[in-house]
Amino acid sequence: MTERFSFPSPAKLNLFLYITSKRADGYHELQTLFQFLDFGDDIEIEISQDPEIVLTEILENVPVEQNLIYRAAKLLQQQTACSLGAKIRLTKRLPMGGGVGGGSSNAATILVALNQLWQTGLSLEQLAEIGLSLGADVPIFVRGFAAFAEGVGEKLTQCNPVEKWYLVLKPDVSISTALIFQHPDLPRNTPKRSLSELLSTNWANDCEKVVRDHYSEVDDLLAWLVQYAPSRLTGTGACVFAEFDSKEEALNVFDQKPKHIQGFVAKGQNISPLHQKLNLFPNA
Numbered sequence: 259m260t261e262r263f264s265f266p267s268p269a270k271l272n273l274f275l276y277i278t279s280k281r282a283d284g285y286h287e288l289q290t291l292f293q294f295l296d297f298g299d300d301i302e303i304e305i306s307q308d309p310e311i312v313l314t315e316i317l318e319n320v321p322v323e324q325n326l327i328y329r330a331a332k333l334l335q336q337q338t339a340c341s342l343g344a345k346i347r348l349t350k351r352l353p354m355g356g357g358v359g360g361g362s363s364n365a366a367t368i369l370v371a372l373n374q375l376w377q378t379g380l381s382l383e384q385l386a387e388i389g390l391s392l393g394a395d396v397p398i399f400v401r402g403f404a405a406f407a408e409g410v411g412e413k414l415t416q417c418n419p420v421e422k423w424y425l426v427l428k429p430d431v432s433i434s435t436a437l438i439f440q441h442p443d444l445p446r447n448t449p450k451r452s453l454s455e456l457l458s459t460n461w462a463n464d465c466e467k468v469v470r471d472h473y474s475e476v477d478d479l480l481a482w483l484v485q486y487a488p489s490r491l492t493g494t495g496a497c498v499f500a501e502f503d504s505k506e507e508a509l510n511v512f513d514q515k516p517k518h519i520q521g522f523v524a525k526g527q528n529i530s531p532l533h534q535k536l537n538l539f540p541n542a
């Protein structure tokens with residue numbers, strides 16, 4: 259029987275997110291702080307001797323060729339001229355398109371895991387470079403350390419924010435990243451600040467007001483959460499999170515959430531659970 263290996267594919271939060279400018283190509287320059295969570299998807303992999311990439315789970319509304327897992331595996335195969343393949347089983351727990359980075363994390367886990375299993379020998383830096391072509395957040399998940407990201411997410415500075423407990427909730431609405439970045443009311447000129455200055459201020463997310471103004475589900479949930487703890491949007495939403503000093507406090511609020519709202523409690527991690535499991539020691 260072929261051996262099957264299991265790898266974590268963690269969520270991330272944007273603990274703060276500021277938009278400092280819009281580039282000529284339409285993309286926005288950000289200053290954002292990423293931290294991983296000890297909660298996420300799981301990916302099981304069996305190596306095969308033929309080059310086929312087989313996904314055993316189908317994601318709703320995502321054709322296989324567009325699945326970031328498939329695309330990441332194919333890209334690594336091509337870049338390294340590898341003749342091996344893989345059978346890949348995904349256990350999806352993270353809400354899709356929710357601002358917790360599930361798709362980017364899946365792509366990164368595949369790059370790091372297959373690089374080990376196929377013995378293709380690329381460094382985390384090389385894998386991050388390949389990952390950037392799949393999405394702006396993929397390099398963060400490949401490098402595996404909590405980071406202050408600038409540019410569109412490619413300039414990373416390793417960082418050690420406090421590893422708090424978070425309650426993450428998913429309002430029952432789906433929000434397009436592209437639409438938020440196109441919105442005329444989005445603040446785009448927050449002054450650039452040094453990391454030390456940012457770390458000593460109260461944190462915010464520049465996308466939050468536009469999202470709250472247009473999605474009452476997000477507005478209502480944040481208005482409810484903020485009664486218990488400091489709460490914000492992650493990424494461009496739709497997920498929101500509240501921060502706590504203990505698991506008990508986070509679980510206590512989780513127990514009181516509206517019944518139809520999905521969510522989870524998790525602890526912040528400055529080293530990705532993937533890198534912890536593989537004993538990789540990421541550094542900037």
Ligand SMILES: C[C@@](CO)(OP(=O)(O)O)[C@H](O)COP(=O)(O)OP(=O)(O)OC[C@H]1O[C@@H](n2ccc(N)nc2=O)[C@H](O)[C@@H]1O
Nearest residue numbers: 284285286357359393394395410411435436439493494495
């Ligand atoms: C802003 C973040 C923060 O984590 O939001 P979330 O996706 O996590 O919510 C991410 O960096 C998002 O990265 P990613 O999810 O790869 O974005 P993409 O799909 O490439 O972007 C969709 C569209 O949003 C716009 N976009 C995206 C990122 C950026 N820095 N500036 C932009 O203007 C572009 O128009 C792009 O075509």
Ligand SMILES: Nc1ncnc2c1ncn2[C@@H]1O[C@H](COP(=O)(O)OP(=O)(O)O)[C@@H](O)[C@H]1O
Nearest residue numbers: 325326327354355356357358359360361362364
């Ligand atoms: N393996 C995957 N997991 C999740 N989403 C995927 C995957 N492959 C492709 N996608 C697409 O990428 C989009 C963004 O996914 P995701 O990274 O979860 O969002 P976000 O960056 O907002 O957290 C999804 O809506 C989906 O269409």
